[in-house]
Amino acid sequence: MNIADFEYNLPKELIAQEPADKREDSRLMVVFCKEKKWDHCYFKNLIDYLKSGDILVVNDTRVIPAxxxxxxxxxxxxxxxxxxxxxxxxxxxxxxxxxxxxxxxxxxxxxxxxxxxxxxxxxxxxxxxxxxxxxxxxxxxxxxEVPLPHYIKRTGPPTQRDKIRYQTIYASKDGAIAAPTAGLHFSDEIMQEIIKKGVEVFTITLHVGPGSFRPIRLNDISMHKMEGEYFEISSNTFQEVMSARKSDRRVIAVGTSTVRALESAVNIPGFNGGSRWTDLYIYPGYKFKTIDALITNFHLPHSTPLVLVCAFAGMELIFKIYQEAIDKCYRFLSFGDAMLILT
The missing domain is CATH 2.40.10.240 (QueA-like)
Known part of the structure; x- marks a missing residue:
């Protein structure tokens, strides 16, 4: 599979330079993979697509002023x-x-x-x-200083607002040098609604490092190597995820970093909680074992998160969705909008 297959034209004006006024005011595209259709709404409407018994897994890493x-x-x-x-x-x-x-x-x-x-x-x-x-x-x-990505431009140092908004509300474990951006849309109010609906929320930790944001530079994407990143998953979280899968309850991962942590764990023989390093690289052809749905932002061309999303939902559908997002002027990348992918 060639890197050119993961290229698309991203207009510069669609790269979000500031977060939405409120976290939940970001737009949300809900993708139904089986039906190959999608809805347009806002992140505050996420609750409408969740149901009691769902498992929501978030990454609680905290971005350090790196x-x-x-x-x-x-x-x-x-x-x-x-x-x-x-x-x-x-x-x-x-x-x-x-x-x-x-x-x-x-x-x-x-x-x-x-x-x-x-x-x-x-x-x-x-x-x-x-x-x-x-x-x-x-x-x-x-x-x-908060390590904002290179595509977020500032005339001076990052602001206090940047420091707050480039951090999830549930960040608690220091170690990331980039935010797990799918989680930036969650507010305290949204979390309370989710829990009230009967959705169970669990945390993992994966300290996002350069391996997550370095572009793929090889023509054959299968030859790309990820840099190692540290992750932790408690025994309780891992058991709940695997139990949900066996009982046909949905496991919804918030962000590609959460996916990589869960998939890394399930690939370790006998894993029942603990900490490890992972260099797991997920690209089309990979068979997912832990998740049924994914919340994620819109990613850069040639990036490993984009390749992972294509592996999960299919390349043809993802690039149709990306073109739809461009046509509808969705905001892209870290401070941009999100999508919920339902398989």
Whole structure:
């Protein structure tokens, strides 16, 4: 299967630069795969498509303020993006501009934090050891910036509104460098309505990393390799999901990260809860074992989330839906609108 099969023309004006006024004010396209038809509504109408006994699974990862701006002595400004913690104060990071930062260099991030480059890693990567007399997590919250995607443009640093809205209301476990964006549409009110209707809500954790947003660059998409991401699923959540599947109750995943966590777990022999790393890459031909429906945003061409959605609902239908979304001026990507895919 060729990467060109996952290309479409996304008008720049449809890339959402700001979230909807209220989380639930985003539009929602409800896709019925068997009937090959769809409805147009708003996310606040999601409740109309759920029923008592459904299982809703969300990703409770919390986006950390992973972007740090610093100064390398004698060589100007440097920006880093935290990617993965490797030890106490030891992190894999991306560096920009990468060419000017070498092993042994010291970068100063304000008055309370410095970093020593320990080694160069593949791509734009570096291994950095932070040096501080204070609490690293507290300092990061004070001076770090929310890592908005490159396609969301700001004339200055991200705003306080960005910090709030680029985070799900149920985010609780630090570790992501990108939001599980399908969850951004849920408000407290929507969650209360869902629970009141008899839908059971369960959480998993998958810390979204660069593996989720790096584009596929190989012509043969089956050759693409995902970077590993950490996930956790409790024994109770896993058992409830598998029990629901056996009893014909619907399991609805909120976001592609939730799908990858659940599918990774079910593929591990004897798994009954716990934490692992996953590099699971889902593309057309994959047989899903844990979910019946998916809530997801509209994704970039050549992206692994788009490929996963095509694997779930079928390429022909998905690209018809995407064209419909473009024709109807839906808003795309992280701060954009959503779809509910029902198989």
């Amino acid at each position: 972007r740090l701006k610093g100064i390398k002595k004698g060589d100007g400004k440097v920006e880093i993006l935290l990617v993965c913690q490797r030890g106490i104060n030891l992190w894999d990071v991306f560096v920009r501009p990468g060419k000017k930062v070498k092993a042994g260099d010291v970068i100063q991030f304000g008055s309370s934090l410095a970093g020593v480059i320990k080694e160069i890693t593949p791509g734009r990567g570096r291994l950095i050891e932070f040096v501080t007399n204070g609490d690293f997590k507290k300092i990061l919250e004070e001076i770090g």
